[in-house]
Amino acid sequence: MRVPAGPGAFDRTPVRLGAFAVGLALVFGATWGLGGALGGPPGPAAEARSGGHDDGGEAAHGTGHSGAPAAGDQPVDLPGGLQLAQDGYRLEPLTAGLSTDHPTDLRFRIVGPDGAPVTRYVETHEKELHLIVARRDLTGFQHVHPTRAADGTWSTPLRALAGGGQYRVFADFRPAGLDRALTLGVDLPAAGTYRPVELPAPTRTAGVDGYTVRLDGELRPGAEARLTLTVERDGRPVTDLEPYLGAYGHLVVLRAGDLAYLHVHPDGAPGDGRTAPGPAITFHTSVPSAGGYRLYLDFQHAGRVRTAEFTMFAGAVPTPADQPAGTTPGAGTTPGAGEHGGPGHGHD
Known part of the structure; x- marks a missing residue:
């Protein structure tokens, strides 16, 4: 949807x-x-x-x-x-x-x-x-x-x-x-x-290459938000995420429309004595305005980097009158999320 x-x-x-x-x-x-x-x-x-x-x-x-x-x-x-x-x-x-x-x-x-x-x-x-x-x-x-x-x-x-x-x-x-x-x-x-693709409906879970990532938290315009992303594989928590670029996860946020950019990072760092290697990765960020945002989480496990993608709205979610017939904002699996390496994803 x-x-x-x-x-x-x-x-x-x-x-x-x-x-x-x-x-x-x-x-x-x-x-x-x-x-x-x-x-x-x-x-x-x-x-x-x-x-x-x-x-x-x-x-x-x-x-x-x-x-x-x-x-x-x-x-x-x-x-x-x-x-x-x-x-x-x-x-x-x-x-x-x-x-x-x-x-x-x-x-x-x-x-x-x-x-x-x-x-x-x-x-x-x-x-x-x-x-x-x-x-x-x-x-x-x-x-x-x-x-x-x-x-x-x-x-x-x-x-x-x-x-x-x-x-x-x-x-x-x-x-x-x-x-x-x-x-x-x-x-x-x-x-x-x-042929442009419409912004996917808001989702709390994203599937990628056998992994499921759950997103908890809310975006608030002009205020700091705490977002926690929890990684599972085949229904089991992943507790051995691997360091990638000095962190257990990287989160990029782009605003729909003008693609305003935020690049945020999690609490703590690998080897600091207090940050666990999963399954949860917590971020603190803020967004500049109400509206739709696309979130991209990069994480590494079993030697490969993968990206889980989400849609979130800051402020009020669009009312049914603002949506195409049959569209209902809610949880779902993000379409198009996948492993890095194809034309749509890349990491080096």
Whole structure:
């Protein structure tokens, strides 16, 4: 069963993206126009602070940080991933788009305030940079870790879902000399006949590769929420989760509509003497507004990383009048959740 993604829900009409040349002219015209606005003279959008990795390891960061004053001296508070540039740093894609036929070598760099590619980073959760990719309808989630060349160019193979569409690419990193992590985002196209998928109904359980993950807790707009995810396999609690990137689980949250980004982490860490390796993983996070959110839990067991996916609503759940006939929000098994490695999931 499905519910609409609320304001900003996707048009269900098939969209033919066509040749890359036409698509790229439109995409990069809009993208670099936005980048120019954000990367030019200081202003509310350019100076706003957005969320990234939490470096403390206990409670995850919120949705962003107050930045430069807007009109009327009101602070700007933007979630992560909505900007191409921030604090003088810019995400610069070097690859035209993604392919649905074979993995594309996605290349990009982070350009610093001095105009040169950044080559020095502070590791967060055992990596210099985390790359999150999702199609605009919140399918095709991938969390990968590109390789950086000496000249500051990052690269990683990526493949788009059949049908193509617009993909949001998030770079989550902390440059050396900056006291916090940044999350920058850019859209890339994949040619094909795009048929957006509706946001799945809210669910409390997700099945993936023989595992069942249960989600407890609620999202509250503008307030901290405690979320606990419990992992079982074949009906038995998993008590030997394996450390992955310095934690027993990683949770990415994307807001339906604009794909505002949160990357949160659990309480404690492996080997701290108090954090058990499952079955429960607890997170603290907050979301910036009411509406639909898609949650992606990465966990490792038996030597493999898997992703469990959920839909949650912050605030009031849409009423029946707002939903297609026959749709009822409630618990269920998340469709499309699966093991990493296919076109829709990735981890490196």
